[in-house]
Amino acid sequence: MFLEHFYPGEWIDSAYDIAWEDWYRRGFRGVIFDIDNTLVEHDAPADARARKLFARLRKMGFATCLLSNNREPRVASFAKAVGGSAYIHKAGKPGIKNYKKAMQLMHTDKRTTLFVGDQLFTDVYGANRAGIYSILVKPINPREEIQIILKRYPEKLILHFYQKKILTEK
Numbered sequence: 090m091f092l093e094h095f096y097p098g099e100w101i102d103s104a105y106d107i108a109w110e111d112w113y114r115r116g117f118r119g120v121i122f123d124i125d126n127t128l129v130e131h132d133a134p135a136d137a138r139a140r141k142l143f144a145r146l147r148k149m150g151f152a153t154c155l156l157s158n159n160r161e162p163r164v165a166s167f168a169k170a171v172g173g174s175a176y177i178h179k180a181g182k183p184g185i186k187n188y189k190k191a192m193q194l195m196h197t198d199k200r201t202t203l204f205v206g207d208q209l210f211t212d213v214y215g216a217n218r219a220g221i222y223s224i225l226v227k228p229i230n231p232r233e234e235i236q237i238i239l240k241r242y243p244e245k246l247i248l249h250f251y252q253k254k255i256l257t258e259k
Contacts, residue, residue, distance in 0.1 A: 094217060095209045096251045097225035104128055104205050104226050105142060109149060112203060119152045119197030121188065121221070122174075123206035124167050125159065126228040132163065135170035143171035152195035156180045156187060156204075158211065183215030192221075209244045 101107065104127055125131040128139045146153055155176040157164045164178040175194040180187040192202050199220040206212025207228045216223035 092247050092250050093254075095214050095247050096217075096254070097209070097213045098222045100225045100251070102227050103229075104224075105138060107205070107224065109146060109151070113149050113151065117201050117203050117222075118150065119154070119192065119195035119202040120146060121154050121156050121191045121195075121202060121204045121216070123182075123208070123212050124155055124157050124164065125207075126230060127205060127207045127212075127226055128229075129167075130230040135167050139167075140171055143174060147172065152197060154191040154195050156182065156191050158182055182211040183218060185215060185219040188215055188219035188221060209247055 104122065122128060128142075129136055143153060153171075153174040155164055155168050155174050157176070157178055158180050159178060161178040164176045168174045168176040175191070177187045177191055177194075182188075188204070192198055195202070202221050203224060204212065204216035204221045205224045205226060206216070207226050209225065213223045213225050
């Protein structure tokens with residue numbers, strides 16, 4: 090079905106609720122993150138929770154890369170604040186070129202890389218197209234820019250069908 094191109098591998102509340110140790114045990118070694126409304130509110134600086142998460146991931150052995158459609162000053166400052174993560178700005182999501190570049194930067198491949206983001210049409214769709222396991226998280230702040238608000242309506246419809254599919258598979 091066409092809508093399945095937008096379905097995440099998983100849908101959870103927060104990037105901070107992911108059982109990272111389990112993913113590491115399963116052989117995953119790299120995590121590509123969206124920033125805005127995935128790790129912090131839109132345009133917010135890296136906070137203590139984000140810094141702690143990235144330190145925890147590094148200690149476990151994960152490589153990280155921030156993949157954002159935002160401009161370089163925003164993405165570079167966030168990457169520096171979380172301890173020097175690799176990053177790609179103006180990524181052109183959902184295009185797959187920079188998902189592949191992120192894996193190169195982390196020395197991982199699609200079998201060992203996770204993607205975490207809050208939007209279906211950019212984040213999840215791009216990761217799925219690149220063959221990367223995608224984890225959708227709920228937006229941190231429901232107050233968003235108008236172009237994102239408009240995308241949330243069809244996202245709700247797709248997520249309705251996604252939930253129905255998950256329930257029928259159980």
